[in-house]
Amino acid sequence: MNRSVRSVATSLAIGFAVYFAARAVWWTVQPAVPLLMVAAILLYLIVVVTTVLLESPAGPQLPRWLAAVAVIVAAVIPIMASASLQPAHRTAPFATWYIGALGLLAVVCIVRRRAIAGWLVLAALAVSSAVCIGPLVSLELGLVGSMMWTVVAQLLVLFWDRAVHDTEHLADIQQAVSAWHATQLVRQRERRVRVKYALGVAGPVLTRTVAARGRLTDEDRLEARLAEGRLRDELRGASLLNDAVREAIQQARLRGATVTVFDEGGLDELDEGRRAEIRDELAEVLKRAEAGRVIIRAARDPKSAVTVVGRSGSGDSSDEDSVGLWHEIPRESPADVAHASSED
Structure with missing residues (x-):
């Protein structure tokens, strides 16, 4: 034209x-x-x-x-x-x-x-x-x-x-609307996946609870607590989870640890490749964790993408000696940092 x-x-x-x-x-x-x-x-x-x-x-x-x-x-x-x-x-x-x-x-x-x-x-x-x-x-x-x-x-x-x-x-407005529409479609798809996962996790437990009229065995109560924890993880920290992380959290809870996941958008601006690397590193950290209480937090920090804190004993936040694990996963991979340093 x-x-x-x-x-x-x-x-x-x-x-x-x-x-x-x-x-x-x-x-x-x-x-x-x-x-x-x-x-x-x-x-x-x-x-x-x-x-x-x-x-x-x-x-x-x-x-x-x-x-x-x-x-x-x-x-x-x-x-x-x-x-x-x-x-x-x-x-x-x-x-x-x-x-x-x-x-x-x-x-x-x-x-x-x-x-x-x-x-x-x-x-x-x-x-x-x-x-x-x-x-x-x-x-x-x-x-x-x-x-x-x-x-x-x-x-x-x-x-x-x-x-x-x-x-x-x-x-620009049309592009923004298209991007928003695509984001909504992705979120809807994610919500459907979460609902499907929730039904898959909680459905059998709820079915047995109804069939037993609330009279659960110790094994059923343990499975219910684990199912509740998995659902809470999916709601609070979906972007931090993959199969390896879910398995590591499950193993930590089976040995009696309390695991809490908080996703505050720490991975939102990262590409999918770096997210996969962070999840794999998180899974390795959780496999080695021996603390009685583990807190996983993905905050909007300019340097750290994920912080893992492990506390032993009662987990009282005023007791500094109770911190047995502190691990920070940086936003940038070590390879990217080394490449940027070599260019400088």
Whole structure:
């Protein structure tokens, strides 16, 4: 779309430039200095074609040096064209070609995102034409039209930029909505998985409890406590769990330890590969843990992703000597840290 609009605008600009040049050479009166008139026409064509076609690394924006050349040319060409004619012929239709031609140059500068240069071109045209043929005559012979072109070009550029900005904003909103919708779908799928897991874990225990009318054996009570713990883990720390972590927590509870899992979003911003590494390391830590109470916490910390604390005895938080395990899993893997250090 942008390419087609640009090609149409380029074709129109070149077409109008050729029209004004052809109008300039359609002499009804022989210029006193023909070569000076031809030089003015060639200078205009070179500048306007270069201004229209020259590519810039900054995109559509005209290079600053070329914008300065356009302003200088706008001040020089009216003087050259008028100097090539006798005073009585300076208001002839072919003699005032530069008024519309330089108005076109001002429009090109504005469209190429050099608004100041475009208005300076128009100002230089107004001053030069007023000096050569008089201010009122220049207004009657086309200066008003050049001013209107310039104003319309400026408004169109402003409206176009606003439309592009609004389109980009709408695209960002649409992308955000799509991402939110995808997130909701993932969460719904996760909730279905959690419900299915909960039914698989708690269903048999509840069925036996109902069948036994609440009269449970010690083995049934142990299984109920384990099922409750697994459900609590799934609700509080789903992102920390995989099969190895679940098995390690299960073994710790079977030997009588109390395991608590808290997920506060510590793994939310990590990629899935690093999450898998953290879960594997967590499983190894839990297998070696011998504390009577184990707390697993994934907090939003800039350095640590998961902290594992093990306490023995009563687990009183005021007793510093009861801490028998303290392990922090960093957010970044050791390989990434070593790679970043080598680059530095």
